[in-house]
Amino acid sequence: MLQDFRRFVLNKDSLSVATASKIGVAPQRFCDWRWQMKNQITTSTAAARFVTLDDDERTAFADKTLARLFNVAITPYAMGLMRTTHDKPCPVRLQLLPRQQELHDRTGQADPLHEKPHSPVPEVVHVYPDRVAFCVAQLCPIYCRFCFRKRRDAEQGLHFNRTIIKRGLAYIRANSRIKDVLLTGGDPLIASDHALDNLLQQVRAIPHVEIIRIGTRTPVTLPYRLTTALAQILAKYHPLWINTHFNCVQELTPEACQAVSILLQHGIPIGNQTVLLKGVNDSVSKMEQLLRALVRARIRPYYLFHPHLVSGTQHLRLPLSVGLHIMRALQGRVSGLALPRYMLDTAAGKIPLQHQYLLQHDSHSAVVENMHGELWREQLA
Ligand SMILES: *Cc1c(COP(=O)(O)O)cnc(C)c1O
Ligand code: SF4
Numbered sequence: 001m002l003q004d005f006r007r008f009v010l011n012k013d014s015l016s017v018a019t020a021s022k023i024g025v026a027p028q029r030f031c032d033w034r035w036q037m038k039n040q041i042t043t044s045t046a047a048a049r050f051v052t053l054d055d056d057e058r059t060a061f062a063d064k065t066l067a068r069l070f071n072v073a074i075t076p077y078a079m080g081l082m083r084t085t086h087d088k089p090c091p092v093r094l095q096l097l098p099r100q101q102e103l104h105d106r107t108g109q110a111d112p113l114h115e116k117p118h119s120p121v122p123e124v125v126h127v128y129p130d131r132v133a134f135c136v137a138q139l140c141p142i143y144c145r146f147c148f149r150k151r152r153d154a155e156q157g158l159h160f161n162r163t164i165i166k167r168g169l170a171y172i173r174a175n176s177r178i179k180d181v182l183l184t185g186g187d188p189l190i191a192s193d194h195a196l197d198n199l200l201q202q203v204r205a206i207p208h209v210e211i212i213r214i215g216t217r218t219p220v221t222l223p224y225r226l227t228t229a230l231a232q233i234l235a236k237y238h239p240l241w242i243n244t245h246f247n248c249v250q251e252l253t254p255e256a257c258q259a260v261s262i263l264l265q266h267g268i269p270i271g272n273q274t275v276l277l278k279g280v281n282d283s284v285s286k287m288e289q290l291l292r293a294l295v296r297a298r299i300r301p302y303y304l305f306h307p308h309l310v311s312g313t314q315h316l317r318l319p320l321s322v323g324l325h326i327m328r329a330l331q332g333r334v335s336g337l338a339l340p341r342y343m344l345d346t347a348a349g350k351i352p353l354q355h356q357y358l359l360q361h362d363s364h365s366a367v368v369e370n371m372h373g374e375l376w377r378e379q380l381a
């Protein structure tokens with residue numbers, strides 16, 4: 001534990017030390033993930049210790065209707081990622097601070113992916129024959145305003161619920177076509193080491209499960225959760241993959257990179273799923289900075305999701321043309337390793353989207369468009 005603490009504060013650019021001293025908390029405490037969870041920011045008064053709020057943000061914090069639509073809670077660490085003044089837009093604020101616009105969404109839906117009807121037993125979403133998303137968690141270090149599972153927030157007791165886990169495991173055990181179990185939520189790493197060890201052991205004991213995946217935003221929201229002790233537990237259940245969720249370059253702090261590096265040292269490959277969001281990562285240059293920073297941190301960009309049609313997010317959604325344009329501009333301009341696939345996530349499954357590069361083809365030749373937008377005829381036979 002002490003070793004983990006040092007890892008987070010020794011870096012000269014440590015955000016932990018700066019944020020901890022700002023609010024008068026000892027860095028060692030600040031780097032304790034349980035302290036972070038106990039001290040989540042839920043009011044404008046608490047938030048004002050970190051940043052200056054604008055009127056809209058202040059009012060939204062106190063709005064009861066908005067609070068019913070979706071939880072508000074933010075770790076002190078994540079508060080430290082925000083611009084402290086509100087003179088310029090901040091991509092982290094847009095993701096985490098509530099805004100009154102959330103109440104003015106005319107078209108958003110509670111469950112845009114129809115996950116409920118796709119769940120044969122509670123919290124096991126079975127859309128693809130060979131894999132399931134198993135929503136074992138309900139709590140998160142922060143509540144991203146665009147979360148497509150915000151509907152689950154209204155229910156109680158979904159977090160590491162024994163009955164849900166027991167029935168979910170029984171379903172997976174009984175379906176030998178399931179080769180890939182994606183543990184998600186909520187954030188599944190918000191549980192004790194013991195609870196995670198126990199759950200992973202049971203999943204790994206199912207003979208037909210080949211890979212285990214965990215979807216977690218902790219590298220972004222609570223990097224202190226990724227201790228050496230946890231990485232050692234996860235590594236007992238290989239092949240285990242983690243997908244995380246960075247949305248802007250500001251989130252790739254030394255702490256986040258350290259946390260990711262511990263997982264990599266334990267043989268856990270890290271992928272990244274980004275959600276395309278207005279004001280956060282909606283330009284070629286913002287996306288390029290994010291993708292380059294990800295590969296420098298040895299995180300492989302996996303998917304770029306078009307924003308879901310989820311309630312309270314109209315102010316963050318944008319047209320498909322924006323995503324297609326960004327992906328087209330980056331093709332050939334950044335390493336192939338840095339390019340995610342742009343996905344439209346639908347109730348009928350995920351659909352990859354891209355600009356049409358192949359214009360014409362027969363068995364002898366193909367007419368294609370290159371990275372400069374020029375036509376090229378390639379002889380094939
Ligand atoms: C996204 C998703 C998965 C995982 O899909 P991959 O494309 O393999 O990453 C599995 N099940 C459900 C229901 C999903 O929505
Ligand atoms: S961390 Fe993930 S599950 Fe939690 S609120 Fe954010 S997007 Fe939703």
